[in-house]
Amino acid sequence: NAGVTQTPKFRILKIGQSMTLQCTQDMNHNYMYWYRQDPGMGLKLIYYSVGAGITDKGEVPNGYNVSRSTTEDFPLRLELAAPSQTSVYFCASRTMAGFTDTQYFGPGTRLTVL
Amino acid sequence: QQPVQSPQAVILREGEDAVINCSSSKALYSVHWYRQKHGEAPVFLMILLKGGEQKGHEKISASFNEKKQQSSLYLTASQLSYSGTYFCGTDSGGYQKVTFGTGTKLQVIP
Numbered sequence: 406n407a408g409v410t411q412t413p414k415f416r417i418l419k420i421g422q423s424m425t426l427q428c429t430q431d432m433n434h435n436y437m438y439w440y441r442q443d444p445g446m447g448l449k450l451i452y453y454s455v456g457a458g459i460t461d462k463g464e465v466p467n468g469y470n471v472s473r474s475t476t477e478d479f480p481l482r483l484e485l486a487a488p489s490q491t492s493v494y495f496c497a498s499r500t501m502a503g504f505t506d507t508q509y510f511g512p513g514t515r516l517t518v519l
Numbered sequence: 520q521q522p523v524q525s526p527q528a529v530i531l532r533e534g535e536d537a538v539i540n541c542s543s544s545k546a547l548y549s550v551h552w553y554r555q556k557h558g559e560a561p562v563f564l565m566i567l568l569k570g571g572e573q574k575g576h577e578k579i580s581a582s583f584n585e586k587k588q589q590s591s592l593y594l595t596a597s598q599l600s601y602s603g604t605y606f607c608g609t610d611s612g613g614y615q616k617v618t619f620g621t622g623t624k625l626q627v628i629p
Contacts, residue, residue: 436615447521447606448561448619455615463616495560499615506568508551508608508617510560 407431409511411496417517418486426481426514428496436499437479438508439463439471441492448495454479486518520544522609522620530626531597539592539623541607550583550590551608551617554601561606564592597627 412427430437435456440448450463454473468490470482483490496511522543531537541550549568553561567583567590578595594601604624608617 438617440619447622450616450618453616464618506549506551506566507563508553509563513560 409496409498409509411494411511411514413514414512415515417519418483419519420486420488422486423482423484424486424516426483426494426496426516428479428481428511429477430479430496430498430509431477432498432500432509433476434498434500434509435476437473438497438499439469439479439481440495440497441465441490442495442513443492451481451494483516488518490516491518492516521618522607524605524607524620524623526623527621528624528626530628531601533599533627533629534596537594537597537625539594539605539607539625541590541592541609541620543588543609543611545588545609545611547583547585547588547609548612549610550581551610552581552590552592553606553608553619554603555606556603594625597625599627599629601625602627 409430438453439451442448449465451469452471454460457476460471473479494514497508499508522541525540551566552564555561569585581592583590604622606622607620610617
């Protein structure tokens with residue numbers, strides 16, 4: 406099992422550019438999440454999905470979009486990048502299995518918008 | 520509403536104990552605990568479901584008081600490898616969104 410994988414690892418964007426952050430999990434988890442973490446801060450939920458075709462907004466969704474066409478993939482789209490979107494982005498998936506409930510994080514994508 | 524953690528930071532010598540607290544203003548279904556080392560992704564430590572249970576493995580354990588909407592993480596006989604930032608994550612039910620706390624930076628020194 407590769408777990409949760411994210412690409413790219415690093416990216417520099419110019420203001421106004423767009424990009425897609427890729428996230429794939431091979432654990433057959435229905436629940437998937439996108440978080441951002443600003444330097445020295447905690448994690449903020451951007452979007453989440455409870456299964457293929459079902460997504461919903463988190464705490465900080467503005468400037469982002471998501472889609473979930475398969476159980477495995479949950480890409481995050483940034484439209485019209487702004488310096489405020491400079492952050493580390495983590496994708497996660499979750500088992501939702503009662504006492505063995507576990508959330509697994511990908512390695513993160515470090516994004517800088519200049 | 521983001522759960523509040525205390526203390527914000529703590530420095531321990533190897534072998535000392537520490538307690539990290541997490542407090543929420545919402546009724547909780549579960550509490551998660553994570554450790555994040557610098558430049559890495561958070562790593563899941565444990566989950567506590569409502570029922571006031573205490574869980575743990577080896578020298579790291581946690582308790583959950585659902586009436587007070589609080590959880591505490593206990594680290595005993597700390598090791599250098601325990602250094603990092605600890606986050607609690609609270610889940611109030613519904614669509615199972617986890618809201619992360621403010622974080623506690625823990626440094627263990629020789």
